Amino acid sequence: MKITxxxxxxxxxxxxxxxxxxxxxxxxGITGWGEAYAQADRDIQIEAHIDQLSRYLIDRDPFHIRHFMHIAHEDFATKRSAMDLHCALSGIEIAMWDIVGKLSNNQYTIS
Known part of the structure; x- marks a missing residue:
């Protein structure tokens, strides 16, 4: 399975x-949802980071969360260490975990 x-x-x-x-x-056809925290007027920067990080995700296995985070930090975060980047990373990671939870029948709900 790959992220498309x-x-x-x-x-x-x-x-x-x-x-x-x-x-x-x-x-x-499995979807995963994540949420990225955004300070006022920073959503454009966070969206840009998500777009740039997409090259590390497309055609990759959603179960390889640790690998994605390692590559993203090594290749990407060393050049940009702003909070906006970490907001984008956390939202992506949450979405990946959502896929893993759905496929392993360990779904969660917040009620």
């Missing part, structure tokens, strides 16, 4: 900052 698509969805609830959701889709 990454989509960023922004939603402004009228509170002064956008919520950023990340949707990963696999070739098996």
């Amino acid at each position: 698509d990454i989509e960023v969805i922004k939603w402004n609830p009228g509170t002064g900052k956008n919520f950023i959701y990340i949707k990963l889709t696999t070739d098996a």
Whole structure:
């Protein structure tokens, strides 16, 4: 199974900052959702980081979370250490874990 698509969805609830959701889709039709924290007026930078990080995700196994995080930090984060990058990384990681949970029947809910 491989990740085939990454989509960023922004939603402004009228509170002064956008919520950023990340949707990963696999070739098996499984989707994973993550959320990236965004400070006011930083959502454009976070979205740009997600777009740049997509080259490390497309055609990769969503179960290889540790490998993705290692490569992203070694090849990407050493050049950019801003909080925006870590917000993007955490949202992607959450989406990857969501895929893993769905496929291993260990889904979670927040209620």
